[in-house]
Amino acid sequence: MTLTPIRTAVVGYGLSGSVFHAPFIAANPAYSLEVIATSDAGRQAKAQERHPGARIVNGPEDVLALAGELDLVVLGTPPATHHPLAKAALEAGLDVVVDKPFAVTSTQGQELIGLAARLGRVLTVYQNRRWDGDALTVKKLLDAGTLGEVMRCEASMERWAPEISKAWKAGATADDGGGLLFDLGTHLLDLAVQMFGPAEVIHAEILARRPQEKADDDVFLVLKHASGVISHVAMNVNSQLHASRFRVLGSKGGFVKFGIDPQEPFIVSGGRPTDGAYGVDDPHHYGTLEIDGVRSTVPTERGAYQEFYRILAEKIADGGAASALPLPVDPAGPVEVLKLIEQARTLA
Template sequence: MVTQIQVGLIGYGVAGRVFHAPLINAVPELKLTKVVERHSEASRQHYPWVEVVKDVDALFHDPAIDLVVIATPNPSHFELAQQALSAGKHVVVDKLITTTSTQAQQLTELAQRTQRILSVYHNRRWDGDFQTVKQVIEQGVLGQLVEYEAHYDRFRNTLKPGAWRETPELGSGILFDMGSHLIDQAQVLFGLPQAITADVRSQREGAKADDYFEIGLDYGNLKVILRAGMLVRERGPHFILHGTEGSFVKYGMDTQEEALRRGLTPSDPDWGLEPQTQWGTLNTQIGSLHFDGQVETMRGCYQAFYENVYQAIAQGAELAVKPQEARNTIRMIELALESHRERCTKPYRTAE
């Protein structure tokens, strides 16, 4: 019988309630044991066995808690992760790992010194359409890839009063939010770029945080474009890939976030499946054959993130999302902001 890893969750807002607790609960080897909620006991409505505590020290000082999951606003991540690692806990941080690459490096080094696992919830690596794009590239069906474009667009033309993501505080705005996903996916596919060029804007009246960006990543013969905006009512493609032999174009977003928001879990039989209307279109030459048609989207699997975290802690498996990669994502965001402010292309370099 496998011993369960006891998990403590800090925060039960949207991140904790929608994106973490259901996926922790979907992995039999993990047991959600304690939840930090300062003003309610909402987690017990879904997980009646958990103990609700009001202070993070109740997790850090509990020897039974093996893994601490931090699902709080971005500016709090560094201090909480630092305290958890120093208390000897393994740590998962909701993306972003921190708001600066310097802090991310400090946490990475602390995890190494304490010999604890530190990972970051970049769940979009397990989007079914991203997994499909990854296979299209790896199998070479487009020939040599020359252009990759990815979008996360929404239409929300009003501001959310009181929302921390819409404040001018470091770590807020769409670049740190959706941009971190797009940058992480590009890093998974292509590694680190040679240079970064960015345009970052606040398009909505009264906006104090950025709500639009376009980032160009230079990989030599490969051009990568990442774009997101809050004023896109008519959605374009999510992914556009062009190569020397053909193209792949994909509309629509992965279904898992919507399913989680509706209260579904990975135990649902249709979990991670996309309707055929959202499958991507492949138009390419494969040997002497011309193919022009749909490619079925692979099944999404957000729970795979926590399955890997368990395997890394209990079995010494390699982490799927390494803290060094999360640090690199923050560094690319920093360089994108520098590029925008200075109106120039910035070569990729680590922070001094």
């Protein structure tokens, strides 16, 4: 394995680039954060302050012009740009991380997978919620067989956001990758498929309740998995009283968990992935396990978004696309999520 740092560029420095990507790249010595691209003057100043060793440029075209000095590009840009920018980066000889949603159609996603394979480049998708503490806790219970045969899983991500805070989201239709189904739905559907296997959508409610919403902001889907599990997934930004994050019912017991994962707010508040308190859940938000009428508290597994970049670094250092090591996220999974979204839209 090579010990040369992976020369990395982050394109986009909104929430995605500034919270979910740059801090984790900067904290991992396997990487060198060389370039950050954003055209917003305020974001440029923040990027320079937080990452003084990085070169700040205006846009993706500037990053592509530096392709010969880079190894990896991370796309934290609006969804409609993912396909063309990932395609251009792969063709420029770079490995690529695409934030979710992978693309705005499953066809686009499959095209990128084929292109990466032909060019021998690493391509992966940032489905970071696989490393949420609550998702890791559910996975631990499932792996241990604690709940028995699972019959139903309910998963939700709800917020109260009566106004649309980002300009691109305010103007984005579903065709542009706008709306909650592409935003939070890609997380919930990915987790459902990861936990319970392939599925089909058998019921869909896709609504736009905010007057200014051009796509969707209140979504409820029912999935039927080949394993027999039924998943209910809900995402809503019109909720002042939030549902549980997970409720899983099995033949031996049930588990319920409330509260949001602490990793994003921790980084937003100025914390770092290397801090001792990073990823640690508030005990008040621990989940509840009930078996035969007896309830017990289940401590939340520590959140671990940094695992994505650790696994990716090992893959690249071991030979990249030629390595037998796994990707942090095989992009075939996010393509299946896009197909579920397409199914849902035909039913709604």
